[in-house]
Amino acid sequence: MGAVYPNSIFGWQPRIDQVNIVFANDPNTLATEIQGIETIIGTIPHIETSPPTGSNVTYPTMSARVSAAMNGAELPYAVLTGNNFFINQGQQLFNSYRATTDPYKMYNGQDITIPCNGYWSVHADQKWNQGPNEFRGGNVLFLYLNGTWIDSDQWDWTAAYANQAFHYATNIYGSQGWTKIKWEGLLHKGDRLQVLSANSTFCPGINITGMNFKAMCHRTVNTSFTSG
Numbered sequence: 671m672g673a674v675y676p677n678s679i680f681g682w683q684p685r686i687d688q689v690n691i692v693f694a695n696d697p698n699t700l701a702t703e704i705q706g707i708e709t710i711i712g713t714i715p716h717i718e719t720s721p722p723t724g725s726n727v728t729y730p731t732m733s734a735r736v737s738a739a740m741n742g743a744e745l746p747y748a749v750l751t752g753n754n755f756f757i758n759q760g761q762q763l764f765n766s767y768r769a770t771t772d773p774y775k776m777y778n779g780q781d782i783t784i785p786c787n788g789y790w791s792v793h794a795d796q797k798w799n800q801g802p803n804e805f806r807g808g809n810v811l812f813l814y815l816n817g818t819w820i821d822s823d824q825w826d827w828t829a830a831y832a833n834q835a836f837h838y839a840t841n842i843y844g845s846q847g848w849t850k851i852k853w854e855g856l857l858h859k860g861d862r863l864q865v866l867s868a869n870s871t872f873c874p875g876i877n878i879t880g881m882n883f884k885a886m887c888h889r890t891v892n893t894s895f896t897s898g
Contacts, residue, residue, distance in 0.1 A: 673706025752881020807871030
C-alpha cells in the first residue's frame with residue numbers, strides 16, 4: 671500500500687508498552703510515509719539547484735532556502751553611479767559608470783549585460799548643468815538595447831522656462847535640468863543595455879552629474895519571447 675501523504679495526513683495511534691502488540695505493518699507503514707515525504711521534498715532540499723544565475727546555492731536549512739526564494743534573494747540586479755563629465759555642443763556620448771552594488775557582475779565598463787531571461791525594470795537619470803548660461807535647446811537621455819534606442823527623456827531648456835525672452839526664472843537660474851527614464855519589459859540573457867547622452871544645445875560644455883543607472887530582475891521567464 672502506498673503512502674497517504676501528500677494526499678492527506680497520515681493518522682497514527684501511539685502504541686502503549688505492554689498493552690498494544692506491534693505488528694510488522696506498523697513500522698512498514700511509517701517507513702512508507704517517510705519515503706512519501708522524502709519523495710515530495712526531494713533530496714538535498716537546502717540546495718537551490720536552479721538559481722537565476724550561476725551554479726548551485728547551498729543554504730544552511732531548507733527553511734532558509736524557502737525564505738530566500740520568497741524574498742527574491744537570488745534575483746540579479748545592479749546599481750551603478752555615473753562618472754561626471756562635460757559634453758560639448760551637438761555631441762553624443764555613451765555614459766560610463768562605476769558599480770555601487772553589482773553582486774552579479776552585470777556591468778562590464780561599457781554596458782549592463784543581462785544574466786538571465788526575465789521581466790526587468792531599468793532606471794536611468796542624470797542632471798544637466800549649463801551654469802549661468804542661457805543656451806536654448808534640449809538635452810536628451812537615451813536607453814539602448816542591443817544597440818537600438820528603446821526609450822528616452824528630454825530636458826528642453828527653452829520650454830522649461832516658458833518665457834519668450836528666454837530669461838530663466840529666478841528660482842532655477844543656473845541650476846540643473848533633469849532627465850529620467852523608467853522602463854520595464856522582458857529581456858533575454860545576454861541582452862545589453864547602454865545609456866547615451868546628447869547635447870542638442872549650443873552650450874559649449876554642459877556638465878553632467880548625479881548619474882544613476884539601475885537594473886533589476888523581478889522574475890525569471892522560461893518561455894520564448896521578444897526582448898523589449
